[in-house]
Amino acid sequence: MSSSPAEPVTADPDAPRDDAWFTALFHEHATSVHRYLLRRAHTDDVEDLTAETFAVAWRRRDDIPHGFELQWLFRTAGFLVSNHHRKKRATPVEELPERDTTIDPMHDVIDDEGLKQAFRQLSDRDREVLLLSAWEGLGASDNAGVLNISSNAASVALSRARSRLLHALDGDVSDTSSPR
Template identity: 40%
Template sequence: MDEEAFRAFFAANFGDVWAFVRRRVATDEDADDVTADTFAVAWRRRDDLPAGAERMWLFRTGYHVLANFRRGAERRRQLHLRIVSVDPPEVGYEAVADADRELWSALAAVSSSDRELLLMQAWDGLEVADIAAVLQVSAPTVSSRLYKARDRLRRELDRRDRQGRGNVPGGSHGKGSTR
């Protein structure tokens, strides 16, 4: 792929890759960094891009660059924890106001792999075959995992709803109730 073709490839895919990454990182700056690294890999490997599957290759590469970014962030977090354990700073907490708090809370409660699948489909609009290409697994595997992930999320939301109404499993069921 020559420079002109790569520029067109970049222009056609930058927004989607950035959005894919941004939904998985804390800040726009982090999304900028991961997206730039993704396209740097694409530039270096531009002659090896699979014909007809360049876009999914780009998402898969972004997914791997993001994993490296997260590992680096975790190392930095661990270092920070070691530092603050020696000299802890004063910390102020602010309440988070979010209309989707319950959904986000339930998403946080499911496994990271379930959450990632659900977000790839819902946020990124990726089809099962596209998710399979990004994760390098078969489409039937993704379909099965998505079905199970949606079920686990639904059960988590139901559980939270029951708790919110005071109907906690294992609680008092009243006279004549069955379990």
């Protein structure tokens, strides 16, 4: 194995979806997927969810659109997190957590209490759009790939989510409850 970075997956659209392609996909995007999951799942589950995301990617490698690999991986990871949260896991009484585990762990990184409260007032969709933009660093076209909507719709969704967050920060909760 060489010490040079792997050739980007998006470099050759005609490359066969073989072991080398998958290795390059993994090396190029594993850290981003892991970070994405760290903000959405319990720390103890992140390694398994990351591995499961790439297992799905291997099984469905022919379905991954060229040039949108990261967006596809984020979307798949999001589905896996949603399914994971739906599962009921028994918690032994001896191991009760000290904090409220019903609150999404990604909210713990927000130190400003006002921002935290405003963020919690937003819909799940608005939070996801803002997080994809701010934390994952995705632009409108990349958000569109993750959310499975057009680039224009993603731009509008981001603009509206930012506006609702600003209203919530100002204490105007009426606009945060509007349909999305």
